Amino acid sequence: MTAWETVIGLEVHAQLKTATKLFCGCPTTFGATANHQTCPLCLGMPGTLPVLNRRAVELAALLGLAVEGTVHVRSVFDRKNYFYPDLPKGYQITQMDHPIVTGGGLWVETEERGRRFIRLTRIHMEEDAGMSAHGGAGTTRVDLNRSGTPLCEIVSEPDVRSAAEAMAYLKALRSVLRYTGTSDGNMEEGSFRCDANISLRPVGAEEFGTRVEIKNLNSFRFVGQAIDHEVRRQGAILESGGTVEQQTRRFDSKAGVTVFMRGKEDAHDYRYFPEPDLLPLELDEAWLAQLAGSLPELADSRARRFASDWGLSAVDAAILVADRELAEWFEAAVEAAGPEAAKALSNWTLGEVLRQLKEDGLDPAAIPLAPGRLGQLAALVAAGDISSSIAKKVFAEMWCNDGDPAEIIEAKGWKQISDTSAIDAEIAKVLAANPKQVEQYRGGKTQLKGFFVGQVMRATRGQANPKLAAERLVHALVDLDNDEV
Amino acid sequence: MSATASELAAALRAGTVTSAELCEQALAAAEGASDLGIFITLDPAGARAAAAQADAEIAAGQDRGPLHGIPIALKDNLCTEGLRTTCASRLLRDWIAPYDATVVQRLRDAGAVAIGKTNMDEFAMGSSNENSAFGPVRNPRDPSRVPGGSSGGSAAAVAAGIVPLALGSDTGGSVRQPAALCGVVGLKPSWGRVSRYGLVAFGSSLDQVGPIANDVAGAAALLQAIAGPDPLDSTCSGEPAGDYSAGLGGDAPLRVGLPREYVDELSTEARAALDAGLAALGDIEVVDVSLPHTSFAIATYYVLASAEASTNLSRFDGVRYGARIEPGGEGLDGMYTATRSDGFGAEVQRRILLGTFALSSGYYDAYYGKAQTAREAIRGDFVAAFADVDVLVGLTAPTTAFPLGSKTADPVQMYLSDIFTIPASLAGLPAISVPVGTDGDGLPWGLHLIGPELAEARVLSAAARVERGLA
Numbered sequence: 030m031t032a033w034e035t036v037i038g039l040e041v042h043a044q045l046k047t048a049t050k051l052f053c054g055c056p057t058t059f060g061a062t063a064n065h066q067t068c069p070l071c072l073g074m075p076g077t078l079p080v081l082n083r084r085a086v087e088l089a090a091l092l093g094l095a096v097e098g099t100v101h102v103r104s105v106f107d108r109k110n111y112f113y114p115d116l117p118k119g120y121q122i123t124q125m126d127h128p129i130v131t132g133g134g135l136w137v138e139t140e141e142r143g144r145r146f147i148r149l150t151r152i153h154m155e156e157d158a159g160m161s162a163h164g165g166a167g168t169t170r171v172d173l174n175r176s177g178t179p180l181c182e183i184v185s186e187p188d189v190r191s192a193a194e195a196m197a198y199l200k201a202l203r204s205v206l207r208y209t210g211t212s213d214g215n216m217e218e219g220s221f222r223c224d225a226n227i228s229l230r231p232v233g234a235e236e237f238g239t240r241v242e243i244k245n246l247n248s249f250r251f252v253g254q255a256i257d258h259e260v261r262r263q264g265a266i267l268e269s270g271g272t273v274e275q276q277t278r279r280f281d282s283k284a285g286v287t288v289f290m291r292g293k294e295d296a297h298d299y300r301y302f303p304e305p306d307l308l309p310l311e312l313d314e315a316w317l318a319q320l321a322g323s324l325p326e327l328a329d330s331r332a333r334r335f336a337s338d339w340g341l342s343a344v345d346a347a348i349l350v351a352d353r354e355l356a357e358w359f360e361a362a363v364e365a366a367g368p369e370a371a372k373a374l375s376n377w378t379l380g381e382v383l384r385q386l387k388e389d390g391l392d393p394a395a396i397p398l399a400p401g402r403l404g405q406l407a408a409l410v411a412a413g414d415i416s417s418s419i420a421k422k423v424f425a426e427m428w429c430n431d432g433d434p435a436e437i438i439e440a441k442g443w444k445q446i447s448d449t450s451a452i453d454a455e456i457a458k459v460l461a462a463n464p465k466q467v468e469q470y471r472g473g474k475t476q477l478k479g480f481f482v483g484q485v486m487r488a489t490r491g492q493a494n495p496k497l498a499a500e501r502l503v504h505a506l507v508d509l510d511n512d513e514v
Numbered sequence: 515m516s517a518t519a520s521e522l523a524a525a526l527r528a529g530t531v532t533s534a535e536l537c538e539q540a541l542a543a544a545e546g547a548s549d550l551g552i553f554i555t556l557d558p559a560g561a562r563a564a565a566a567q568a569d570a571e572i573a574a575g576q577d578r579g580p581l582h583g584i585p586i587a588l589k590d591n592l593c594t595e596g597l598r599t600t601c602a603s604r605l606l607r608d609w610i611a612p613y614d615a616t617v618v619q620r621l622r623d624a625g626a627v628a629i630g631k632t633n634m635d636e637f638a639m640g641s642s643n644e645n646s647a648f649g650p651v652r653n654p655r656d657p658s659r660v661p662g663g664s665s666g667g668s669a670a671a672v673a674a675g676i677v678p679l680a681l682g683s684d685t686g687g688s689v690r691q692p693a694a695l696c697g698v699v700g701l702k703p704s705w706g707r708v709s710r711y712g713l714v715a716f717g718s719s720l721d722q723v724g725p726i727a728n729d730v731a732g733a734a735a736l737l738q739a740i741a742g743p744d745p746l747d748s749t750c751s752g753e754p755a756g757d758y759s760a761g762l763g764g765d766a767p768l769r770v771g772l773p774r775e776y777v778d779e780l781s782t783e784a785r786a787a788l789d790a791g792l793a794a795l796g797d798i799e800v801v802d803v804s805l806p807h808t809s810f811a812i813a814t815y816y817v818l819a820s821a822e823a824s825t826n827l828s829r830f831d832g833v834r835y836g837a838r839i840e841p842g843g844e845g846l847d848g849m850y851t852a853t854r855s856d857g858f859g860a861e862v863q864r865r866i867l868l869g870t871f872a873l874s875s876g877y878y879d880a881y882y883g884k885a886q887t888a889r890e891a892i893r894g895d896f897v898a899a900f901a902d903v904d905v906l907v908g909l910t911a912p913t914t915a916f917p918l919g920s921k922t923a924d925p926v927q928m929y930l931s932d933i934f935t936i937p938a939s940l941a942g943l944p945a946i947s948v949p950v951g952t953d954g955d956g957l958p959w960g961l962h963l964i965g966p967e968l969a970e971a972r973v974l975s976a977a978a979r980v981e982r983g984l985a
Contacts, residue, residue: 069613073829075606075714076593076615080748110825110873112850119828167845171833300873302882305718305822308749 033229033267035260036237037189038150041202042180043212044157044220045088051156051179052079052122059218063172071177073117078306081106085179087320088211089129089154090312092181094321095209096149098133102312104153106304111297115159115171123182125301128153129310134186135205136329137197147198148186155180175219181211187226187237192256196249199223204328208353216247223252227259229267238263239273243280243287255280259287331356339363339371348379355382355393358400366404373407381424399431406434414438415445419491447494449501452485455493456505459484470506478502519584519678519732526572526583533572533583533627537565540585540629543676550652552670554590556630557597561585564627571625580735580759582625587671587680590631591638592723593712594618601714602636602646605836605857615712616747617681617723617740624739632667632680636859637827638688638716640664641931644922645861652918653696655957659915662692662931668726669696679736680726685717686815687910687935689724690947694910694960697949699733699977700726702935704967705942706751708737709744715826717819718749720939730948730978734758737970756971762978768798769903775808776908776934783953788909791950791961794983795976801903805895810888811937812929816865817872817885818940823862824869830857864925893941900966905976908934910947910960934962944970948977950984 050057053070070077093100105127108120130152138144157180159173183202189195203214203221214221223246228238243259246252258280263273278287326334328350335346350356359378363371382403386393406427410420415438426437438444446452459481460467470477478499485498517525525531541558568583588594591601593611600606614622621628635645643651643666651666653659654674661670665682669692672680682689684702693700702724713723725736741755770792780788792800832838832853839852858866872881899906911931921928938945944967947960961980965973 069611072834074611074613074835075599075601075609075829076611076613076710076712078711078747078749080746108825110828112828112831114831114833114846117829117834119831120825169846298875300825300870300875300878302821302825302873302878306715306749 032232034232036187036228037195038187038226039185040224041183042222043206045085045179046212047084047179050177051082051085057178066174089181091209092211093130095205096133098130100130104129104310106307107301108304110300115161122304123155124153135201137201139193139197147188150184150186152181152183192253196253208327229263239275242277251282341375345375352393358396361400362403365401370407385428419443445494446492452501455485455488516675518729523580533565533568536585537561537627540677547674551649552667553630554633554648561627561629568625578625581739585629585677586626587632587677588628589665589668589682591714602634604647605830609836616709616744620740635664636862638664639861641928653915659917662695664688666692669693672698672726672728678728679732682726684722684724685720686939687932690910690935693947695915697958699730699948701733701946704944708740709747709750711746717822730981734974758971761971761975764975770798771801771803771899771903771906773803773805775805787950787959794980796979803899807891807895814885814888815936817881820865820869821872821882824866889940896941906964908962910962914953914957938964944973946973946977948980
């Protein structure tokens with residue numbers, strides 16, 4: 030039996046995050062009434078001419094720099110010709126032979142294959158088509174709100190080797206898109222769509238097998254499921270001695286299978302040629318250099334730095350950097366408190382901060398707390414001024430109005446009791462009030478120590494230093510025994 | 515109306531005539547010449563309103579410049595808000611644009627009075643104005659003959675004295691050739707000199723809107739009003755428009771290139787017309803030059819223009835606007851086929867097929883790719899020639915106006931009428947046709963003057979010398 034290697038190349042269409050369309054001034058806002066975000070140009074009316082959106086170019090170039098590709102100072106738009114009712118001009122303006130970006134790549138990490146570099150072939154700009162809704166009785170309704178929406182298509186080399194790696198690649202790509210602000214990467218709203226090219230070859234073979242393209246995968250989960258199914262399907266064909274046909278398929282998410290759409294013989298002839306209504310796009314070197322200077326540090330590099338500089342685990346670091354705003358907030362918190370506090374701040378951030386954000390339905394960009402506050406709180410815990418349970422109450426108070434934790438503790442009278450005589454007095458009261466449990470403890474049921482500590486904490490409304498309380502409790506119980514003798 | 519635009523402008527300012535009177539004369543003349551098929555749509559209401567406004571403004575001392583209050587005709591491939599724009603096609607016979615072309619907007623701003631939309635070859639494809647869903651245009655000089663095309667209606671409107679000025683569009687000669695055949699002045703500006711926004715596209719990399727006038731000064735004034743950068747057309751040159759009227763009286767010595775390839779095959783009669791033009795230019799030195807790639811021009815043009823047209827016309831699919839024909843039961847493809855087969859005339863369909871073929875996978879390199887190479891070579895010929903001369907001179911068309919129907923059976927013969935105009939189109943250069951006498955039947959010849967890129971002022975000035983020299 031032959032062992033097969035899976036070979037995957039991915040094509041992602043990401044919506045560039047501009048306020049207006051690629052070639053006209055219509056807004057790109059999602060969810061407007063059908064055909065209300067249109068003008069003569071994006072309706073394909075005669076005589077209209079495209080005027081390139083400068084911001085879209087800037088975003089595409091920024092993305093190219095972020096993936097360390099070559100951003101070309103000269104690129105060319107082309108027409109891709111085909112008839113469809115939601116394509117108003119009968120052609121799509123895209124970039125074929127001279128895309129704005131070539132090369133570059135992304136580091137991707139999976140458990141099974143470790144850390145690998147997935148190369149990119151190219152990134153080019155293009156306009157989106159509209160949407161067709163196929164209704165009953167053979168009618169089709171067309172909404173051209175999306176027509177002319179700026180997209181960049183990011184094409185990978187066939188470097189991906191498994192469904193898990195494909196999903197890791199897509200997540201890494203989406204992270205870059207979000208870090209650079211080039212795209213929302215929102216699959217539900219269609220601003221991040223994926224096609225997967227899949228083939229199998231005998232392990233060790235140089236030549237690629239015949240590839241099958243799966244169109245329009247619109248969730249990470251479906252990408253994984255579609256690849257898994259397609260690998261099984263092709264594997265079965267090859268195992269039985271058959272040959273895989275070059276096809277375009279789609280994923281039926283209900284049945285969990287890929288379904289035939291069209292074969293090689295039905296492939297369109299798109300008759301690409303240079304778009305005469307747009308001059309070649311020429312970028313200024315100095316402008317590009319300036320743009321490169323504005324690039325933020327990306328998630329991958331940031332996570333590695335968090336782990337190596339501050340000793341955070343790879344898992345924790347990965348969660349902290351997943352969102353650029355959270356990562357930047359966390360980093361500012363560590364800067365304010367000092368690197369020795371990093372571990373504690375990471376715990377606070379991954380625990381209370383994320384929990385509060387989720388509870389309040391907020392994005393990390395909207396964290397109401399100044400990053401320095403978290404360090405102040407952690408320092409009070411470390412100094413023994415408050416217990417960790419009190420600290421959570423203080424955190425909740427701080428969260429609402431960015432309060433100073435020391436002031437909150439003062440105002441609420443929550444300072445931890447670390448005075449031995451005061452704790453001893455509370456212990457004496459607890460032991461006196463629970464003679465039955467004292468009896469049992471002395472009978473050997475020493476696990477009741479926790480009960481007594483709990484009672485002391487309750488009596489002090491959580492303010493007793495729990496470690497001290499436990500110590501003193503042992504003393505008190507030993508003293509009790511000694512008194513008996 | 516045989517008066518020139520500048521004579522009318524002077525009369526309007528002197529108060530000896532009103533714009534309303536000029537407008538009524540133009541409308542009446544258009545009605546009177548209806549046998550010639552010059553107009554597809556007249557706009558009496560719009561014209562009268564514009565004329566009334568011009569009269570009020572002139573009376574109040576407001577002066578919008580040399581076109582203020584002057585009647586003008588617009589080729590029917592220029593979008594006009596609220597007035598149908600048909601491109602002489604069945605498919606667009608009822609289509610009304612919700613916007614003005616930039617040139618139309620600029621004419622309105624200049625106070626010109628648009629009286630209607632002129633007939634043309636469908637989607638500007640033709641050299642005789644016989645490819646119109648609204649019937650042919652006849653040459654006012656001899657109604658048995660064609661006016662040339664594709665801006666035949668605009669050239670005829672000026673030649674018939676209906677208006678002193680008209681706008682046409684020129685892709686391979688569609689302003690200059692009809693201007694020559696009708697005996698009027700027609701200028702194709704450099705590609706990028708005039709905004710194409712609102713000009714229904716034929717061959718985008720070649721199309722330019724150009725002025726047609728009954729004298730050179732009128733063409734200069736009209737170009738002045740429409741030229742210059744436009745934020746709606748990013749292929750439009752960022753260079754501000756020049757002053758096209760200032761140099762019209764100049765008579766400094768000129769180095770004139772006479773391309774061998776344009777002269778060699780001329781008939782004796784044609785050569786005599788060319789010589790008359792050279793004589794009229796006055797103080798010139800004639801230089802023998804060669805444009806060695808000229809023989810590739812027609813084939814190159816019909817590949818490139820048709821390739822672009824084949825996709826420019828894809829939007830006419832019956833989905834959003836224009837006539838739609840649903841045969842029923844044949845689905846989407848049936849609707850596309852029926853709509854486009856019925857909506858487009860034979861010549862348009864021929865060019866869509868030709869262009870689609872030229873761009874097809876497997877044929878692209880042999881046709882479109884090779885044509886692009888040839889275009890660069892042709893461009894290079896001109897660059898080399900202009901290193902040594904100020905303007906290039908030839909005839910606009912190899913013959914005078916030919917009889918209706920005489921070339922319709924043979925498309926290639928028809929295409930040859932543009933043999934002298936196409937090279938400058940491929941090179942994106944400014945070129946003008948100015949009348950230079952008549953043949954034995956009294957039919958006009960046009961002298962063709964080509965200048966380097968953006969040298970509109972120079973070709974206008976040279977044309978004005980011819981005009982004066984023949985006066």
